[in-house]
Every structure is written in C-alpha cells, then in structure tokens.
Amino acid sequence: MMSLNDAVSFLTALWPGSLKHARSKFSTRSQLIRESNIRDAARLVAQLASVKKVINLGQGLPEYPAPQILKDAAKAAIDADFNQYSNTWGYPELRQAISAKLSRYNGIKADPESEITVTCGASEALHASLQAIVNPGDEVIIVEPFYENYHPDVVMAGGVPRYVRLREPDWSLDERELARAFNRRTRAIMLTNPHNPTGRVFTRQELDGVARLCEKWNVVAISDEIYEHLIYDGRKHLSLATIPGMEDRTITVSGLSKTFSVTGWRLGYFAAPADYTREIRKLHDYMTLAAPSPLQIAGITAMNLPQEFYAEMVGKYQAMRDRLMQAAGAAGFKFRQPEGAYYLFCDASHLGFANDRQSWEYLLNEFSLVTVAGYCFFRPEVKTNNLRFCFAKRPSTIDAAASALLCASRRQ
Ligand SMILES: Cc1ncc(COP(=O)(O)O)c(C=O)c1O
Incomplete structure (x- = not known):
C-alpha cells in the first residue's frame, strides 16, 4: 500500500502545479484541491x-x-418540534419511504434498517463513501467530464483519480478505453447517470461494460443518480445496482435537491449492501451527525408524492x-x-x-x-x-x- 507521502507525490505528478506552496502552513491535501x-x-x-x-x-x-406541500410539511415539522438530532442514519420513517421508492422506481431492494442512510445531500454521501473505502494510493476511476466535487472527494480520501474521457461528440463511454483504466490498484469507479454536464443517459450496453469490469477487478461502483427522475423522451432510468453482478458492489447515491427543487435543504441518501453501509455510516456520523431533522420529516412527504x-x-x-x-x-x-x-x-x-x-x-x-x-x-x-x-x-x-x-x- 502507498504511504500518504507517496500518494501526494504521485498526485503532484498527475496534476502539475498543484503543490505550489510546498512549505505552506496549510495541509498538502488542501493544496491539492482547487476552489469550486x-x-x-x-x-x-x-x-x-x-x-x-x-x-x-x-x-x-x-x-x-419548492412544491407548496413540502414547504408546509417542513413548517409543520418545526412546529411539531422535530428540532433535535434525529437518528444519525436518518429517521426510520424516511428510510422506509426511501426503501419503498427504491423498490418502486429503481428496482433496488434495500433494507431501511441496514442498507439505507440519510445524509446532508448527495455530496456528503459521495464524500463519506470514498472516506470509507479508499486507502492512500488507491485509484478511483472518474468519468470525464465530471461533476467537480469528484476530484476533491477522491483526493481528500487519499486516493488517486484516474480519468476516463467520454467520447465526443456523442459523449459515449467506450468499454475498451474504460478497461485500460482498471488495474490492481483500482478501488472504485464514480459514475453519474443521468450525466452532469453532458445530459447523457448511459445505455444498458454501457452499464453492462462498467459491470463487467467492476466484477473482473473486484471494484465497487459509486453510482450518483441525483438526476434519476430528470429523464426525457419516455426513457426509463436504469440503476447500476440492478445490473447482474452489481447488487453487492454498488453504492447508489441520490437525494432530494434536484427532483424537488430543494437544493438548500441538503438532503440526500445512499443505499448500499449492509457491510458497506456499516462502515460509511461511521464516517457520516462523525462528519455531520445527521441531516436536518424537520426537513427529513418533510422528505417523507416528498418520497410519497404521486406519479x-x-x-x-x-x-x-x-x-x-x-x-x-x-x-x-x-x-x-x-x-x-x-x-x-x-x-x-x-x-x-x-x-x-x-x-x-x-x-x-x-x-x-x-x-x-x-x-x-x-x-x-x-x-x-x-x-x-x-x-x-x-x-x-x-x-x-x-x-x-x-x-x-x-x-x-x-x-x-
Ligand atoms: C452529479 C451531481 N452529484 C451531486 C450533486 C450534489 O447534490 P446534493 O445537492 O444532493 O449535495 C450535484 C449538484 O449539482 C451533481 O450535479
């Protein structure tokens, strides 16, 4: 396993000019990250x-x-005194509602008690997941172009980002190119679907390719599905976790920000096999303790909105x-x-x-x-x-x- 110093040297080589102030009073980690x-x-x-x-x-x-019904539910939750810390994994009723939605919409069976966790936005779920699974020097594949949090998330976990470019002009994911990025050091792959910024919805074939490589190299996928409901022209959303072989190696991340026009509520969640969940929850607990309580209560209403x-x-x-x-x-x-x-x-x-x-x-x-x-x-x-x-x-x-x-x- 690489030491943190080796990882930093490796990263510096990978991202030239990123360590301008080698003797800064700030951490090397912070210098490896640019402002958003x-x-x-x-x-x-x-x-x-x-x-x-x-x-x-x-x-x-x-x-x-935001939908009026959600604003009313949040106000009512404050009045009903849901104002203290919730269960650190999220209110059980919200986790149950998320579990029902995952089953109904995504075709994912996830036990609310041991496989679903509410976080402060999808952002926290992504960050905590990497903190839980990446060791210094581990490589994490990032599909480029990428949501700009991914690079700092990997670096903060001590990992080494390994980029795979989508093919222009149609932004397709080429399995052969992806295959070249996998190796013994690969710990995880991060995939956004539907994709920001290109608007791609990856095909079954493309996701099958990801699954084949994850299985071959025993790699976990972090599937960021924050735009899962924003899908056009009659297409159907396909969750990576439902591709054969991926059920036990996918951390599915989503949240309420985009679907319900509540980006400021900071409500997200992840669904993952129980062993992953157990570890990620520990990190989540020490990072943010819990997502905002009254907004979680309103989140139950959101999860139950009709078709x-x-x-x-x-x-x-x-x-x-x-x-x-x-x-x-x-x-x-x-x-x-x-x-x-x-x-x-x-x-x-x-x-x-x-x-x-x-x-x-x-x-x-x-x-x-x-x-x-x-x-x-x-x-x-x-x-x-x-x-x-x-x-x-x-x-x-x-x-x-x-x-x-x-x-x-x-x-x-
Ligand atoms: C791909 C992607 N993932 C995650 C997020 C952040 O989501 P949240 O507001 O739930 O933290 C965004 C926000 O723009 C995004 O584009």
Whole structure:
C-alpha cells in the first residue's frame, strides 16, 4: 500500500502545479484541491445581481419554487418540534419511504434498517463513501467530464483519480478505453447517470461494460443518480445496482435537491449492501451527525408524492430543454441532445475565443448571461471550449438567454 507521502507525490505528478506552496502552513491535501469554480462563479453572480439584472443559466439549481406541500410539511415539522438530532442514519420513517421508492422506481431492494442512510445531500454521501473505502494510493476511476466535487472527494480520501474521457461528440463511454483504466490498484469507479454536464443517459450496453469490469477487478461502483427522475423522451432510468453482478458492489447515491427543487435543504441518501453501509455510516456520523431533522420529516412527504408530480416536472423540463436547444442551435452552438439531467453542454468554438474561460467572460460581461465554463468539468490540463447552460429555468429566462445567445453569436 502507498504511504500518504507517496500518494501526494504521485498526485503532484498527475496534476502539475498543484503543490505550489510546498512549505505552506496549510495541509498538502488542501493544496491539492482547487476552489469550486461553479460556486465561485455563483458568488460573483450574486454580487453582480445586486447591481444589474442577470440572466442566470449557471449553477444547477431550479428557478422554480419548492412544491407548496413540502414547504408546509417542513413548517409543520418545526412546529411539531422535530428540532433535535434525529437518528444519525436518518429517521426510520424516511428510510422506509426511501426503501419503498427504491423498490418502486429503481428496482433496488434495500433494507431501511441496514442498507439505507440519510445524509446532508448527495455530496456528503459521495464524500463519506470514498472516506470509507479508499486507502492512500488507491485509484478511483472518474468519468470525464465530471461533476467537480469528484476530484476533491477522491483526493481528500487519499486516493488517486484516474480519468476516463467520454467520447465526443456523442459523449459515449467506450468499454475498451474504460478497461485500460482498471488495474490492481483500482478501488472504485464514480459514475453519474443521468450525466452532469453532458445530459447523457448511459445505455444498458454501457452499464453492462462498467459491470463487467467492476466484477473482473473486484471494484465497487459509486453510482450518483441525483438526476434519476430528470429523464426525457419516455426513457426509463436504469440503476447500476440492478445490473447482474452489481447488487453487492454498488453504492447508489441520490437525494432530494434536484427532483424537488430543494437544493438548500441538503438532503440526500445512499443505499448500499449492509457491510458497506456499516462502515460509511461511521464516517457520516462523525462528519455531520445527521441531516436536518424537520426537513427529513418533510422528505417523507416528498418520497410519497404521486406519479403525476414527476410527470408534470419532466414535461416542464423537457419543454425548457427543447426551447433552449432551439435557441442555442439557432445561435450556432453544437451539442448532443440531453437525454436527462437539466443541462445543455455546448461546443462554443464558433464564438471565436481561445477557450471557454473567455467565452464565459464575454457572455457575462457583454450580455449579463451567466453560464458555466466547460473547464470546470475537466482536469486543468485539458483544453476546452464548452459552455454548460442550465435549463431548469422559467420560460422568460430561457427566452432572454435565447436573445443574448443570438446577439453573442454575431460577434465575428
Ligand atoms: C452529479 C451531481 N452529484 C451531486 C450533486 C450534489 O447534490 P446534493 O445537492 O444532493 O449535495 C450535484 C449538484 O449539482 C451533481 O450535479
């Protein structure tokens, strides 16, 4: 097994320039991690929004209010004095509701007592999972482009990220390329499905490929399914844990943020075989103790919302996707139609800038249009010219963005 120092040296070689201040008073761990670009941009946008009107297709949060029934349930829970620590694994009633939903929607059988844990967002579930399974020097495969928390999550666990690029232009996952990343040091693979930022929904064939390699190398999969309900054109969500051979080696992570427009509630969960659950729970307990109690109670209402709620939400987002695709296409952006999640990931080369940092600044400065620059989803050494637009927005916002994109594309 590699020592932490060896792991740091290895990482430095992997990520040049990451240890600029070798004798800093801060930990090497913290220096291996860059600030979140997306959240940094969100702070900038908040400042800007106080002085001028911005069109915000940036950070992945819906412009829609949370369902009234959930807000009422949260308020009622506070009044009913669900204001103290809950069971550290989450209220049993919420875990039961999650278990029923996993069985109904995902086809996953998970015992609420020993296989389901409520966390402070999917973010905490991902972090705690890696803390529980990764030793210094272990490799963790990350599919690139990736949700930007994955790199720091792996590094904070002492692991070594190993990247596998999705194939452009259709962002497919090639099994042969994936196979080259697996080896004896591989401990885990992290996969987002539906995928942020590309909107890919991986096919059965692609997931079978992941499963074959995980079995061959005895690797655990962390399947981030936070966008599981945001899936379009009549597609069905397929959970990795239901692929034969994956049941005992998958940690399924999800949460309430995206589906129920409650990103600020910080409610997530993971479902994992009992032995994994036991270990991850220990880490979760010492990291955050428990998720917010009254919001967990409201979470029970969320888990029990009827099918019509989901149908309406998907219909609304699909309409916004189509509206934005039409606008982006007319403005000359190239993209693959998103099959899930709520992002349009575009090639912005036609704007004529050297990279997406510059395209991002141009749209922000000239048109007050907030997007996310593609580099946030790649290793620093990768050259990118992509922009991500979030379409969980009101029609008026999409229309304002459409006009801005059209004007922006006339730059040349
Ligand atoms: C792929 C992915 N996973 C996890 C999260 C975070 O989810 P949560 O709000 O539940 O922590 C996000 C948020 O954007 C995401 O895109």
